[in-house]
Structures are given as C-alpha cells and as structure tokens.
Amino acid sequence: MLAVPAVAIGGLLILVRSPYGTKQNRQIVQPIQFDHRHHVGDEGIDCRYCHYTVEKSPNAGIPATQVCMSCHAQVWNKSPLLSLVREAYFKDRPIPWNSVHNLPDFVYFNHSIHVNKGVGCASCHGRVDQMPSVEQVSPLTMSWCLDCHRDPQKNLRPVEYMTSMTWKPDPGVDGEKLGADLAKLYNVHTRTSCDTCHR
C-alpha cells in the first residue's frame, strides 16, 4: 500500500536528477545558427572577446550585436547566413537568443568570482569549441555545485588558462598538489552557507 507513493516519489526524485530532468545534452536551436566550432575552434577567438563581462560581472553575457559586426562588417559581410545579424544591427533590435544555461531565478550565481579564482570556462561549460550549437553538459543541480564548493581544489587551474578548452596539468605535475597550491595562491574560500547563492 505504501509502495505506490514510495515508487512515485522515488521515481520523481530520480527523474529530476536525470539528464532529462536537468535538460542536459539538448541541442538548443538558436535564431541564428552560431557555430562555436568555427569561431572558437577554427578561428581561436578567446571566450572573453564576446563574453567580455565574465571577469567583472555576475553574468558572462551574450555579446551585443556590435561585437558580431566588429568582424562581420568586413568578413563575410554579404553572406546570406549573416543577414539576420545585419538586420538586427541596423534595425536596432535584439537577437532573441535562447538561454542554454538557465539557473532558476532564486539562484544568484556570480561568474566573476569563479573565473578569477581559477575555475575554467570548460570546467562547467564543457568543450564549447566542439559544439555546433551550445548545449548544457553539466547538470547544474545544487548538489553538483556543492560537490565543487565542498572540494574546489580538483577543479582549479591557473587563471591564465581560464579560457583554454584543452588544459590539463602538465604530465609529471601532481594534480592534487597543484590544486592545493592554486587554492592557496588564489585565496580560494568556497562557502556553503545558503546565502552564498540564495537571497
């Protein structure tokens, strides 16, 4: 008799933690087919060229259309694939991007503190340089965030390699010791109090 609600609740608990529940690994269709494989992989553009507020603001931000036009006013400036970008720029209308990494409104996440303390972009966002359209590779559940907050050292890297998609500790370097050293160097003190993220 109690099995019915137990299975139902248990099933729900599993469901919300599954990739279906966390919306992981879904190819989100964007209004303009922006391919990171080309821009990051082939052209080697640094993440911060477009997402330039990541070191100063809670939001990494989607770049203004002006950033796109900074190249595409000259490069492929007549391509039909970019006509929507040009149209948005000259009509002064925002491009309605679909948010991929969408935390609930009651979570207040701050990018700047994470990237400045040694958490790389790829640690949470994955191999963006291999994504035709950006997908969410991390579950972004609270327990996933807490896993790192409880033991950040294994996710740290020197800040110079913040935007590197392929960084690994050099062979022969003890990864754990590097993590501990970086935590000390960058004065990493992760907090797990509720008010760290919830206000």
Place this chain on the structure above:
Amino acid sequence: MTPTRFPLPVVADEKSVPLSAAAPAEAPPDEAQFAPHRTPGEHGYGRTYWRTLEEKALGPDAILNKDREFSPGQLDVPTGFQRRDFLQLMGASLALAGITACTEKPVERVLAYTKTPDGLAPGNPLHYATACARDGIGTGLLVTAWEGRPTKVEGNPSHPGSRGTTGPAEQALLLQLYDPSRARVLKERSSGRAWHSFRESMSQRAAVWGPAGGASLHFLVEPSSSPTVLALRQEILARFPKARIHAYSSAPRDNIYEGTRWAFGVPLEPHIDVERADIVLSLDADFLEARSENLAATRGFAARRDLQSAAGMNRLYVVEPRLSITGGMADHRLRARSSDIEGVALGVLAQLGKTVPALSRFASVSGPGLPAETARWVKAVAKDLASKAGHSLVVVGERQTPLTHAVAHAINASLGNVGTTVRFTEPVVDTTSGPASWQPLLDELRAARVDTLVITANNPVFSAPADAGLATLLKRVPNVVYLGQYDDETGLLANWFVPAAHPFESWGDVRALDGTASIVQPLIAPLYNGLTEIEVLEAFVDRGELKPYEAVRATWKAKNPADFDNAWETWLSVGVVPQTQTPFASPVLRADAVAQLAAAAKPAPAGLEVNFVTDYKVFDGRYGQNAWLQELPDPVSKVVWDNVALMSEATAARLGVKSYDPISRKYEVVKLTVDGHSVEAPVLVQPGCADDAVTVQLGYGKEVVELLFEADVPKVVGFNASRIRTIGAPWFRTGLQLESTGRTTTVVTTQTQPTAADRPVALMQTIEEFQQDPEAVDHRRPMGKLKGKENPSVQKPVDYSEQQYKWGMSVDMSRCTGCSACVVACQAENNIPVVGKEQAGKGRVMQWMRMDRYYSGTTDDPEVVNQPMLCQHCEAAPCEYVCPVNATVHSDEGLNDMVYNRCIGTRYCSNNCPYKVRHFNYLHWTADRSQVERMIYNPDVTVRARGVMEKCTYCVQRIERARIVSRLENRTIRDAELVTACQQACPSEAIVFGSLNDPNSRVSQLHGDPRRFDVLHELNTRPRTAYLTKIKNPNPELA
C-alpha cells in the same frame, strides 16, 4: 485505505472576552507562569513604557490580554473552502499533477544590446548623480540604475546638504517614476495633442497678450531655485513686461523671510549649524523632520547627542502645539497652542532682556502674561540660552508668525550666536509663495482680467485655501495651461494639460538652500511622454526652442566659459557644481524695530485653535499617490493610509469627543468648521498635544485621482484639510468649531500591540541616572539571564572568531529621531510590497523594518523613544530550529538566512520570533504587476510570491557584492565600504553595520559602549543587533 476522518472529539475555541464585559471571577494568574515578563530589577529602569493609551491604562498586564494580542481580523479564517477540505480533495491528485511541471521550464530568452552603452557591464549597476527639488529646495541624489532603469535612490555623499543621506520622500520618489497612474497624454481639453501644437497655440495666443505687454498672461509657478528656470522667467518678463509670475506653495516659507526682513531689513535665509549649538530652543521648528533641507541639521544634532562627543551633549527645548519628531527628541518640551508661541518667544526675550546686558533694550518688552508653569519654564530656558551665549540657538518654524522669527533673530544676534550656530545668506528660492504672492492673481481672476494662466505649481486647486475659490475662478479663464504629474483636480480645469516629467526623466538644475547647485540629469527617457517646466516656459519666449539639455548647458556656459565641457562632465559625475554656495551675509540687527514690534504685539485670542501641518509622508499632497509613503506609519501617530485630527486627551474630554471605541475599534468622526467652511475628520487623541489645539495634516482627501497602485485601497484617502484653511491664516487660527457627527470610521494605526509590558525593550535614561547606575551597565551585557539564572537555549553557542566576518549592527536610540527614512529605504532596496489599508489593519504590513515609538510618563507630556526594529539575526535564533524545511538557517558569518525557495509557509518561525520581525506574504502582493511597475525591482533581491516568509537580511545582497569586489581585489571588505540600505539612508547616522570581528570597525566600538543593551536579552537569543540607550540631558532646574 487510510481513514479520511478520525473519531476524535472536537475542541471548541474559547470565546475571547470583550474588554467592556465584566470579567468572570476566576483564580488569579499563576505568577510563575508569567515569569518571563517580570524579571526583577529589569523592568524599565525606573520608567514604564507604553505605546497606546489603552496600554497605559491597563498597565504591564496589557500584554496578557488576548484581545489585544492580535489586530482585528488578523486571525480571520479565509471564508469558503476550508484548508482541510482542500487538502483532502487535492491529496489524491497531487501525486499525478505536474510531473512535467517539475522539470520543464519555458525557454527563457536572452536579449542582448545592439550596442552596449559605454561603461555598462550587464549585471553590475551604475550610479548616477542627479538632484531633485521640492518647492525649489534642491538636494543631491545618487541613483542606482541597472541597465538603464533606476531602482534605488541614495543621497549624494558629495552634497553638503545631505552628505549621502535621504529622507523618506526622496526614497519614495522612485516609486512615483513608475507609477502607472501618472498622466501620459498631452491634452487640449480631452483630445490628445502633440507638443508642437501646444507651442503653436501659445505663439498664436501671444497676439492676445502681446499688445498689452502681457497684462493678461499670468503664471502660477512652483517656487524655484533653478538658474535655468529663473532665467526663463526673466526672458518671459522681458518679452511681456506686464505679465505676472506668482510663486505658489501650499507650505509657504514666507514667514521665515518676513521675519528676517523685520529683523535685518532684508529677506535672508537662515542656516542653522546645530552641531555647534550647546543649547537649542525650537519654537515650533520641526528641524529634525527628514526633509531635504533638514538633513544636515539632523546629522549635526545627532552628533551632539553622543555622550562621548568631545564638545559634550547638547540640550534641546521644544515649544510646539503637537508632538512632532523634534518634540520627541526634546529634553524639555512645552505644549502651547501655535497662537501662544509668539507669547512664549516674547517671554524668553523679556527674560533675557532683564538678565543679559546685551539684550537690555528688550527689557521693556513685557509680552503677554504667561501661566506660572510656562513662566518658570521660560525663565530656565532663558538662563540656559544666556549661559551658553555664542553657542546657543533659537530656531523658529515656518508656521510661526514673522514676529516670532524676528524675536529669535534678535536673541541669536544679541547673544552672539550669529556666525557660529546660525548664519544668513541671500535666499535662493522665491521669498513669497504664500497668499501674499498669489492674492493679486485672485484679484485679477475675480475681475476676469486673466486670459492665460500657466500653472506649474503642484495641484493648487486641491491645496489652495477654501476661501480662495480657485476652482470657480479658473473655470472662467479662457486658457488654463497645467503642467501636472497626475490628471488631478487642477488638470480637470485645464485647457491644455501637459504631463509632467519626473525628476529622474528630466534635465534641469537646482540649488540647495545654501546655494549649492546641482545639475539634474535624467536616469531614463520619459516613460509617459512627460515634459519639464523648462519646456513649458520655453513656449512663451520668442526665440527658437532649446531642449532642456541645451537650455541648462547654455545657462551654465554663460557663467563658466573656461573649459566648460570638462567642467560639465565633472559636475554631472560628482553631482555638485563647486563654489556655488551663496556667501554668508553679515546682517545688522534692527533691534529698535524689533523692540517696537514686540511691544505692539497683541495676545492671542483664547479658544479652540486649528493647526495645519504638512504631513510627514505626503507633505502637502504631492506624494499622495505614493503607496510607499501612504503605507509608512506616521512617525508620531503611526497612522497609515489616512489623516486625522489630533488633539490632547483633556481637549477631547472637554469637547465630549470619545475618539476611539475599543469595542468597535473605530474612531469618532467630527465636523470641523472654520468661518463657515467645514470638513469631517476622524479624531485621534495624541499624547503630547497642547490643550485647545487641534492639528490636521494637509495633503489628503484627493477625490479625483484613484490610487491604482494597490487594488484594495479606498478611492479617497483621508480628508482635505484645505477645506477649512483660509487665506488669512494658512497655518493656524483660533475660531475652530468642532461637533460630533455621531459616525465612526476605521483608522488604521500600526502600533496597537502592547509590547513594552514592563520589560526593558526600549530604554531611556537621563545622563545622571545612567552614570550613577553601575548595575545598569552590568545588566546590559547580553547575559541571557533570567532571575539570575542562565536562561537555557536549545542552541549551543557557536564560535565565530575564526570567521573572516562576523556581521553585526548597532542602533543608537539617542540619535534616532524616528523619521522612518530607513523603513522606506529598506522597502525600496528589497522589493517589499505594499499591502493597502485593509491588510495593514490586519497587522500584515510587509515592511521589514518598523519604527517602534514608545512613550513614557504622562499622557499630556510624554517622553518619546524611537526604536527601529528589524531582524536581530540572533545567534540562537528561535525561528531557525522550528522550520520544518530548513528554509531559515544560520550562515557561517552570523546572518539569519531566509531561503524563499524552500519556504512552505508554516509560519512557525514568525510564531517563535520574540521580536515579531518576520512578515508573511498572505496574499500574492506581486501578482498582476504591469511591465512598468516591475521595472522598480532590485534584480539582486528575490521578488517573493505568496506563501513565503520574509524578513530583514542585513542586506545580504550588498554583503555579497562587497565580498566579491573585495575578493577580486584580494583584500577584506572595508568598514566604510559596506553599508546596509537603512544605514545609508539614516540622516542621523543612528544605524551602524559592520563586522564584529574587526576590532577597529565602528560597530565593534559601539557594541562595547556602556550604553549598549540587547532587546529581550533575557530570552538568550543572543541578537547581533545591539541598541544603545537613549540618553536625555535635562536641565536640573526644570527636573
């Protein structure tokens, strides 16, 4: 299957006993059972505190009365569906409902800029310096804007007037920006028109006035200090020499300027430096009300209330007809009708004339006969003033007669106070804005010689005295132009209605009373097609149109040609134009003239007096649409969403007015009549009112504009006191007739619960009592002891000494004037909703801070102590261990966190909170907000829905921002860097926040102050907010 009903006996609720019924005989209550309220030796340290007259009558046992514990309606069960039935019905379907709802969220869009504005990083706010003015009196502001929308107002630290603080009105100014009931359409009669149509119409109409030199063109303007507006006025008069510009204010400062004219021969602006004054005598001067012109005085006064200040503690004497904010801070208070205050001033002058050689020419001034008690008071005050000659101060309010002002100037000048505690400058605003200014306009209107009347003053049809008959007169004017914020009474009569832009949408300039100029720059483009006064006045000059931006630049370029563009940028960024303070004048006292006038003074007639005062919240009505201010409890009477007729207990008894009926919980409505004009008003007996003086607040009773911001608010709020105001006596007069109507009405006051209950909740002592009471010092350590024994707590103490920060706050009740700027600042910062009159009556006000006002002493002459009460962030918080879902937990640094997403609304936490600082969202206050109304929300703070508990968070969003900024720079948060919203707004610097782990922080020093005590410390909650006892400095001769 689980049974749905259980065969348990039903326990009926006890009927609560009404106050008036005879109490049935029952066993006396067990003393031990109520022991927590009776800690021996703790009481009130010699004082009994009470908040309402009922509480005073019932004594400390009032708190035991179940009838008084809850507001009427607070325990109302929702009608219709009962909760149990609902759960039973829904229980079956809950398991099936919304599996997909648990996981699928709608796709959110990210709309980036096309071109990001310079310097803007989305996610970080920007701060812009601007200014605003009220009746021409400017104040500098710093407005926080997120991606182009302003969300919070602060004072500009660079502005000498405010030094970074604000009053409630400036904080609430923001709400007016997003008010959807603001006027939006430029209209000619009822048809919408374009701006150029207005300009063309005015140029065509110039053919009517032009030949006569503008004789039928009149302006009724708000008093202004703006150089651009004043220049435009001059241009208009140059073009139409016979046109007339009348300044209009319903709170005129004319008597101040008339008083200086009598005393010194020229109208001057007095500037008081209260910080330098050892003795202050206030004659009906409410200089601690947090209006923009008083902020510097509040700060200076508070600095001298510190026992440990180098210059020593000051002493304040106040003479007033009703209990005001300043009266609450007084060391000695004399109640007198406004009409009698001139007599008191003359009495002081006469006394000084007899005792001080410098004032000997006034020895012959006799003044009216004063009652013995008053004479004794006057003698002691005069002696005190003279003893600190050069460092004393007599200040008079704008309501008092010019003679009272002149007498004060004579005293100040003769005692040598001019140059230290008071200085004079040329006025920067219009010196006449009262009847003397616009009476000629009324004459012209009556003679039908006005063709065009341009009104930029604030709703004069509503606020003008009844015998002006402005509404009737305006109907005959062919062309009325009105620049208004709302489609109000004056707008109805306008031919051309121009919607006014909000200060945050305007370019302009203003000057503070000391002359400091600030450029007003807009934060946002006009939301509702608003236009500025500059643009309206431009329609009457014959050159090409200059947009306000160009007009202001042109004005200032004409003054400062050298490197103007760089200077302009600096002025905009700092918010202050340097070296614009008016130089001090050196006036010479016309002592003989004053003596003659004093000798000719007639005693005031006896009888019932009516006093008109500007409201602490809506001023003269211009903020009447502002829901934050309407919901702010009046600092003295604690009335919300209403105005009342205040009178003393003795006067009410004499007039046979019962005022408050505890059975129906309603207030008696009386009819007030002056010279045949009458208005009906509810009566509130206010402790501290003078006998035979009835005080009414201006600014209520607007009938035309509906308060749309909140749905369940009555259409008309309060009564219009201007209906009994007369041109000859805008501030006070005798001859008031009062009769009961036999009806009652609901007036909501927020401080009905008897909370003092003989406990040391808000403490006040004289210097002597404090210094000679060593036991008091001991008692105030947060010992958590009850009857000498440690009061056990289920929560073991936590050691915070290893943490980087240990957040704490201190509130100095010696400094707190009760102005309530902190309450509104908190509401603005934390997206706190407004609940309306009915819900406020049920005790569901949502403001996280409340200003508790305690009286002590007699009903007639109470002492007042104000205690801002907010979440104490107890280390052993009783709210935390009762939450079934861990929605409220303690952070590693001592904050009591409130996690809204976990809260399920049991309300057990609020039940357990001894300070009752938790607020529950009973209804969905934030539903149905339009796009524009939502723009006011601070994105750093969650907007709460129905069903969650909320409370002060020590501005955790500011703490986190400061933490991240400091950690990115690899340093600790500096003490001055992190301020909570309440601390930032407080004009008297009463609230201090910081880290207790930093021994150099101001809050650590204050926590170690001997005046420090914790509220309800005997409960061993170990609060992080410490309060400092209010110290009074009485005159031994008057004790």
